[in-house]
Amino acid sequence: MANLPRRKCKVCSAWFIPAYANIRWCSPEHGAIYALELRAKEKVKAEAKRIKAQHEAERENRQLMAEKRQQVKPLSYFIKQAQQAFNEFIRYRDRHLPCISCGRHHEGQYHAGHFRTTGANPELRFNEDNCHRQCAPCNNHLSGNLINYRPALIQKIGQARFDALMGPHELPKWRREDYIRIRDEYRAKLKAMKQEEAA
Ligand SMILES: [Zn+2]
Numbered sequence: 082m083a084n085l086p087r088r089k090c091k092v093c094s095a096w097f098i099p100a101y102a103n104i105r106w107c108s109p110e111h112g113a114i115y116a117l118e119l120r121a122k123e124k125v126k127a128e129a130k131r132i133k134a135q136h137e138a139e140r141e142n143r144q145l146m147a148e149k150r151q152q153v154k155p156l157s158y159f160i161k162q163a164q165q166a167f168n169e170f171i172r173y174r175d176r177h178l179p180c181i182s183c184g185r186h187h188e189g190q191y192h193a194g195h196f197r198t199t200g201a202n203p204e205l206r207f208n209e210d211n212c213h214r215q216c217a218p219c220n221n222h223l224s225g226n227l228i229n230y231r232p233a234l235i236q237k238i239g240q241a242r243f244d245a246l247m248g249p250h251e252l253p254k255w256r257r258e259d260y261i262r263i264r265d266e267y268r269a270k271l272k273a274m275k276q277e278e279a280a
């Protein structure tokens with residue numbers, strides 16, 4: 082057996098000549114103490130691993146639950162979200178313009194008023210030519226005040242676009258993902274417009 086270089090005992094730090102390459106202790110007693118320490122370290126490592134895995138599982142579970150909550154939401158929830166994002170964009174686009182129907186600037190609330198209603202023409206609910214800033218009285222109490230909306234709209238977008246708006250439109254087969262996409266698109270468009278304004 083080759084002479085191994087001397088080593089310091091892991092427990093008492095005394096120098097010793099190991100009998101084998103894997104011996105780290107000066108005596109069997111210190112070997113037993115060192116084994117306890119190793120086992121304790123292993124236990125800490127295993128516990129740390131278990132806790133980490135538990136946290137990961139909890140996080141995944143929370144994510145899954147959030148996805149499930151979204152999945153059980155009815156389609157109307159996503160239509161409403163998309164419509165809100167679209168309407169908010171329209172109100173901001175027209176922020177410097179008066180009410181499309183009565184031409185008034187006033188202090189009250191403004192809505193996004195559809196010329197062709199979303200009830201009768203759901204295919205035009207996200208059509209930007211079909212929706213303009215409108216005062217609450219015109220929107221709520223005069224059913225959009227369409228008599229006055231019409232000439233103002235033609236003046237604003239031109240006869241050709243007005244005719245196109247009044248022509249036939251296909252109703253897209255919008256599904257949940259489409260409403261989510263439309264919502265996100267209009268949130269992004271609004272954000273970009275606000276950033277442009279700030280720059
Ligand atoms: Zn020792």
Ligand SMILES: [Zn+2]
Pocket residue numbers: 180181182183184185215216217218219220226
């Ligand atoms: Zn008005």
